[in-house]
Amino acid sequence: MLRMPSIPRPGWQETITSQGRGFHHNVTPGPNDRPYWDESVYYSFTLAQVEELERVVDELHRMCLNVVDHVIERKRFADFGIPDWLHQPITASWKRRDAHVFGRFDLCYDGRGHAKLLEYNADTPTSLVEAAVIQWFWKRDTHPGADQWNSIHEHLINRWHTIGSGPLHLAHTAEEASGEDALNVAYMADTAAAAGLATHLLTMEQIGWDTGRQAFVDDQQRPIDTLYKLYPWEWLTSDDFGPAAVETQKRTPWVEPLWKMLLSNKALLALLWELHPGHPNLLPAYLDGPRDLSAYVAKPLLGREGAAIQIVTPAERHSAPGDYGAEGYVYQDFWPLPDVGGWRPVLGAWVIGDEPAGLGIRETQGLITDNTSSFVPHLIIG
Template sequence: MRRVTGQPRPDWEKTIEAQGLGFHRNVPQGEGRPYWDESVHYAFTLGQVEDLELVVSELHDMCLQAVDHVVKTRGFAAYGIPEWLWRPITRSWERRDPHLFGRFDLCYDGTGHAKLLEYNADTPTSLVESSVIQWYWKQDAHPAADQWNSLHEALIGRWREILRPGTMLHLAHTDTDEAGEDALNVAYMADVASQAGLQVRHLTMEAIGSDGRGFYDLGNHPIEHLFKLYPWEWVTTEGFGRAAVDAQSGQPWVEPLWKMLLSNKALLAVLWELYPDHPNLLPAYVGTPHGMTSYIAKPLLGREGAGMRIVQPHQVIETAGPYGAEGYLFQEFWPLPDVDGWHPVLGAWVVGDTPAGLGIRETAGLITDDTSSFVPHLIHD
């Protein structure tokens, strides 16, 4: 795995904006570089990518086994999930309500075992950068090279498996998304769903109405199938939360309710309990560091690196954020690789049950947050 420098394309800003990535101008340049940075890329061998595909496939299977374990043992308490949700989540899993996609965040240096840092299973973002923007960069700048990237085709295929062509699908995000990232991801998802033969309507969560029995858009059209880029832990605390949960028995939303067991960082402790000493896992525990002297404390429902605390014998590093009241996951601290002074996190995508691509964020610090730059990658042999 090599970090390679190069010259950005002339007028690259206009190019990526024409391809849909407009919100990059709204991301603070906390490290003095743009959010999309094509002046560098990471180069992998085909063998490394094939190994990572196997890792992602195994991690995905392990996560499904973890859901099954939690449901069968009623191990919801570690997640901090209210008891009124235990039965609906169980029923959602027993029905195998269809799931669409997720992103595993991995620590990997090209030589040792990739380590799972966390799993973004309910509302993963950076989809457009991973699927579209870096693909067209490759086509323009390195047309003879390859890339681990079948996201676009995989999403179209998965939507065809979830819903019949001609079905109406509503897609929603929150209007509190000031940067525009969520809106972009939902717009792209609407595009791939349309290419899968679905009818699509794009709206915000705040524009969804409910009469206590069903849900409707502003045109009073019934919302029978919904893709939401809005986490279940937020939905269930809204005034319409119970009605939304009750609706899942008829027309489950995407992502399904059982994904609450994968989008919560307590998953990492369950995985470590089920698969101790697995080469792709790190020791992890809910509520206590369990005697570890170097660890990272992660809010169970935290996002974008907010509210974290890295504890080492010689220093403590903390990030601000609104999360933590729900409890913490304590995971062994595993430093990110240092590649020319930068620290990459690999975001490995799974669509349905199949590995489908890679996106990379990197930062000069130890915690990847919402200002960390996205850089493309290639496969070189």
């Protein structure tokens, strides 16, 4: 795995804007001024490395589904801090096998040793447009003879065929100010339309509840049956209309389904280690404290974008700001990201349905990947 220099395309800002990336502003202002999308570098993988990553993602996905089965059979919801009233609905969602679309595994990998799972974004993963579209067109324009691990677009279209034939509503919260969520939702609508589904975009705030019909309705008072929501279940279930949303799942499950609450919670990391101790693609992780770990990362069970993470080693301590943590923490073995020319990459490996589908890379100069980390493309060469 090599980090290679590359000459940016003339007018690349206008190019990626036309391809759906509506913002590419600098995320690290100052002496290390850098845009969010950075095509002045790329990562190069061999085919053998990518095939190994595909195998790892496939195995991790199946292990995660087994965790859901285990938690439900053993009634271990308390480990995830999930309120009692949600236990039965989550169980019912899993037993119905409510359809799921996608997720993103964040991996630590240096191209030589075993890839290590850092966390799983299973409910509301983002960085989708740049992974599926922007880096693919970059490859086509700059390295047409090379390959890329990237069949995300095709997999998404195929997956929508399994969701249903009726109108699909797609929503994000209007409170997300950067525009990233809106872009991701618009792209999901494009892939659903390519699968032949009628689509309608709106915000979560525009969704209403019709007491007469006992149904959610859109901004035109039409009933919402199938909904893709870029809005996490832990937020939704704590909203005033949360109980009605959960009750609705019996008739018209939303995407991602309710059972994904067990995979979007970082307690998953501890359960994976408990069920598969010593697995080469896992890191030791515990819910009751760091135990015998001499260096560890304390992660809020429901944290996002690296917020409120603490890294503790015998020599130093690093903390990221954030308001998460009231729900509890998981304590994971500290496995530093590889230093590649002064930058530390995190590999975001996508699974669509039940299939590994592609790769996106974000990198930082620090130890914690957050919303200031840049996205860089990749190629398969050799």
